[in-house]
Amino acid sequence: MLASISEGTTCIKNLLMAEDIKCTIEAFRAMGVEIRGKGEEVIVRGVGMAGLKKPARQIYLGNSGTTMRILPGILAGQDFEVVLTGDKSLSGRPMQRIVKPLKEMGAKIKGQISAKQLDKSTMLICQVVEGKKLKDKEDIYPPLKIKGGKLKAIKYKSKITSAQVKSCILLAGLYADGVTSVSEPEKSRDHTERMLKQFGCKVKGEGCKISFKGPVKLKSPCAIEIPGDISSAAFFIAAGCILPDIKVTIKNVGINPTRTGILDILKKMGANLAILTRLDLPDCEPSGHIVIKSSKLKGITISPKEVVRAIDEIPVIMVAACFAKGRTIIRGIEELRVKETDRIKSMVTNLRKIGADIKVEVAQVEGECIVINGGKLLHGARVSSFGDHRTAMSMLVAGLLTKGKVIVTSLGCINKSFPDFVKQLDTLTMLKCQVVTN
Numbered sequence: 001m002l003a004s005i006s007e008g009t010t011c012i013k014n015l016l017m018a019e020d021i022k023c024t025i026e027a028f029r030a031m032g033v034e035i036r037g038k039g040e041e042v043i044v045r046g047v048g049m050a051g052l053k054k055p056a057r058q059i060y061l062g063n064s065g066t067t068m069r070i071l072p073g074i075l076a077g078q079d080f081e082v083v084l085t086g087d088k089s090l091s092g093r094p095m096q097r098i099v100k101p102l103k104e105m106g107a108k109i110k111g112q113i114s115a116k117q118l119d120k121s122t123m124l125i126c127q128v129v130e131g132k133k134l135k136d137k138e139d140i141y142p143p144l145k146i147k148g149g150k151l152k153a154i155k156y157k158s159k160i161t162s163a164q165v166k167s168c169i170l171l172a173g174l175y176a177d178g179v180t181s182v183s184e185p186e187k188s189r190d191h192t193e194r195m196l197k198q199f200g201c202k203v204k205g206e207g208c209k210i211s212f213k214g215p216v217k218l219k220s221p222c223a224i225e226i227p228g229d230i231s232s233a234a235f236f237i238a239a240g241c242i243l244p245d246i247k248v249t250i251k252n253v254g255i256n257p258t259r260t261g262i263l264d265i266l267k268k269m270g271a272n273l274a275i276l277t278r279l280d281l282p283d284c285e286p287s288g289h290i291v292i293k294s295s296k297l298k299g300i301t302i303s304p305k306e307v308v309r310a311i312d313e314i315p316v317i318m319v320a321a322c323f324a325k326g327r328t329i330i331r332g333i334e335e336l337r338v339k340e341t342d343r344i345k346s347m348v349t350n351l352r353k354i355g356a357d358i359k360v361e362v363a364q365v366e367g368e369c370i371v372i373n374g375g376k377l378l379h380g381a382r383v384s385s386f387g388d389h390r391t392a393m394s395m396l397v398a399g400l401l402t403k404g405k406v407i408v409t410s411l412g413c414i415n416k417s418f419p420d421f422v423k424q425l426d427t428l429t430m431l432k433c434q435v436v437t438n
Contacts, residue, residue: 001024001028001070001071001074001171002195002196002199002218003044003046003199003220003224004028004031004033004035004044004046004047004052005046005047005048005049005051005052005074005174005218006046006048006199006218006219006220007046007048007217007218007219007220008046008219008220008222009043009044009045009046009220009222010043010044010046010220010221010222010223010224011041011042011043011044011222011223011224012041012042012043012044012223012224012226013040013041013223013224013225013226014040014041014225014226014227014228014252015039015040015041015042015226016040016226016229016232016417016418017038017039017040017419018415018416018417018418018419019062019063019064019415019416019417019419020062020063020064020066020067020416020417022062023060023061023062023063023064023067024061024064024067024071025042026059026060027059027061027067027071028044028052030055030056030057030059031052031053031054031055031059031082032047032051032052032053033045033046033047033052046218046220048217049077049174049175049215049216049217049218050078050079052074052078052080053080054080054081054082055082058082058083058084058085058143059082059083059084059085060085060086061084061085061086061090062086062087062090062416063086063087063089063090063340063413063416064086064090064416065090065093065164065339065340066164068084068086068090068093068095068142068144069095069097069098069164069165069167069168070164070167070168070171070192071084072084072098072099072102072107072109072144072146072168072172073098073102073167073168073169073170073171073172073173074171074172074174075146075148076102076105076106076107076109076146076148076149076151076172076175077148077151077172077174077175077176078148079148079149080147080148081145081146081147081148082145082146082148083143083144083145083146084142084143084144084146085142085143086142086143089340089341089387089388090142090340091112091141091142091143092141093141093142093338093339093340094139094140094141094338095111095139095140095141095142095144096139096140097158097160097162097164097165098164098165098168098169099111099140099144101154101156101158101165101168101169101172102168102169102172104154104156105151105152105153105154105169105172105173105176105180106149106150106151106152107146107147107148107149107151107172108146108147108149109144109145109146109147110144110145111140111141111142111143111144111145112140112141112142112143113138113139113140113141114138114139114141151172151173151175151176151177152176152177152178153173153176153177153178153179153180153213153214154169154176154180154181155179155180155181155183156169156180156181156182156183157183158182158183158184158185159185160184160185160335161184161185161186161187161188161308162184162188162335163188163189163190163191163192165182166182166184166188166192166210167192169182170182170192170193170196170203170210170212171192173212173214173216174201174214174215174216174218175214175215176214176215177214177215178213178214179211179212179213179214180211180212180213180214181209181210181211182209182210182211183208183209184208184209185208186208186305186308187207187208187258188258188308189256189258189259190205190210190256190258191256191285193205193210194256194283194284194285195224196212196218197283198221198224198283198284199218199219199220199221200216200217200218200219201216201218226254226285227252227253227254227255227285227286227287228250228251228252228253228254228287229253229254229417230253230254230255230256230259230260230262230313231259231312231313231390231417232417232418232421233250233253233290234262234312234313234316235316235393235394235396235397235421235425236248236250236292236424236425236428237250237262237263237266237271237273237290237292238266238316238317238319238320238397239397239400239425239428239429240273240292240293240294241266241269241271241272241273241292241294241295241297241320242294242295242297242319242320242323242397242400242401243294243400243401243429244294245294246293246294246428246429247291247292247293247294248291248292248293248428249289249290249291249292250289250290250291250292251289252287252288252289253287253288253289253290254285254286254287255275255278255286255287255288255290256285256286257286258309259309260309261306261307261308261309261310261313262310262313262316262317263275263290264306264309264310265300265302265306265310265313265317266295266297266317266320268300269295269297269298269299269300269320269321269324269328270295270296270297270298270324271292271295271297272292272293272294272295273290273291273292273293273295274290274291275288275289275290275291276288276289276290276291277289296325297320297321297323297324297325297374298324298325298326299321299324299325299326299327299328299329299372299373299374300328300329301328301329301331302317302328302329302330302331303331303332304331304332304366305332307330307331307332307333307335308332311335311336312390314330314333314336314343315343315346315347315390315391315394316390316393316394316397317330318330318347318351318358318370318372318394319351319394319395319397319398321372321374322351322356322358322372322374322376322378322398323374323375323378323401324374324375325374325375326373326374326375327371327372327373327374328370328371328372328374329369329370329371329372330369330370330372331363331366331367331369332366332367332368332369333367333368333369333370334367334368339388339390340387340388340389340390340413340416341386341387341388341391342386343388343390343391344360344368344370345386346384346385346386346388346391347391347394348360348370349383349384350383350384350391350395350398351372351398353381353382353383354378354379354380354381354383354398354399354402354406355376355377355378355379355381355402356372356376356378357372357373357374357376358370358371358372358373359371377403378398378401378402378403379402379403379404380399380402380403380404380405380406380407381404381406381407382407382409383395383406383407383408383409384408384409384410385408385409385410385411385413385414387410387413388413389413389414389415389416389417389418390417392408392410392411392413392414393414393418393421395408396408396421396422396425397425400425400429
């Protein structure tokens with residue numbers, strides 16, 4: 001995204017060409033950006049901050065919630081109207097969290113409005129009327145119609161900790177006059193801030209607050225090398241902990257401190273893991289080699305603050321907890337309800353099918369929590385991906401240690417983030433899970 005609106009040509013190396021990335025590339029190609037290459041390296045010829053062109057048709061973003069929530073920040077500063085659409089799953093993800101601040105900045109956005117409490121089969125949908133206030137338990141959903149224009153800077157205090165919300169506002173702030181700032185309850189992942197600095201934006205960070213003065217013209221850093229994704233590595237890290245007599249080394253993985261919650265949580269559970277060969281340059285993404293050995297895990301309590309730093313890894317942490325000795329409690333998990341699927345429902349349903357002792361409780365202060373009594377012998381079963389890549393990959397990891405086969409249906413969703421996952425897992429150990437694609 002930043003390379004597309006910067007001045008100059010950017011070479012992006014070590015790119016994971018998953019479905020979300022492909023949809024993002026096609027979105028910018030539809031707006032006149034030349035993006036060449038395939039595999040792990042692409043060349044992006046930036047068109048500058050005002051160089052994007054009105055697309056000939058609606059832009060389809062597939063299942064990419066990140067693109068749907070971040071791209072509107074850029075589109076809010078353009079001088080044309082565009083409609084963003086997605087698949088059925090993406091069309092059910094809440095967008096009021098980004099629509100509200102963008103409207104405060106002066107953008108005109110329309111979407112679909114729906115009551116959260118209704119079952120999907122009876123969900124009532126109508127077009128949002130400009131200026132209409134949402135009722136309680138209502139939200140805005142894709143498709144989103146965005147009409148760009150002149151933006152004003154805002155000081156936004158987010159009620160939720162979300163890197164997507166923060167990034168959307170910051171990208172809009174590139175086009176706004178004045179100082180744009182975003183404050184969060186907890187510090188979210190900071191990839192966008194680091195990348196903005198590489199493109200010449202003078203971003204200031206203080207605690208959970210990020211700010212800079214706009215408008216800003218971005219300049220290409222010429223080349224960017226992306227470290228391995230720790231969310232993808234998490235499945236192999238967890239597998240290395242629970243499998244007997246094994247040592248796993250994962251090279252060149254991103255170890256951004258806002259993303260290493262998975263490592264801290266597993267260490268707290270007793271994991272035998274270490275980070276070697278660290279590389280940490282100013283404003284760049286830190287990386288290193290992660291070494292994991294078979295471990296005797298124990299149950300722990302995971303706080304809401306810890307969940308924030310490992311929100312995408314919670315499904316596979318739940319799997320690890322099933323093989324740990326004792327009780328694990330995971331607090332502050334509500335955000336899992338609004339991912340590609342309801343991950344609390346998908347993981348609890350699947351883990352119960354293979355014999356796990358797991359339940360969901362509601363605490364007065366910290367909301368929903370998951371309680372897992374680990375150490376039980378788990379058995380094979382037929383489970384569903386629920387169309388969610390992280391649910392699917394987590395259950396494949398669980399199947400490595402069950403008595404009997406775990407059959408995972410509808411596995412095509414893995415292509416969203418990790419197309420080679422099954423192949424890579426098979427190299428780790430003889431895969432004991434059966435893949436069913438329909």
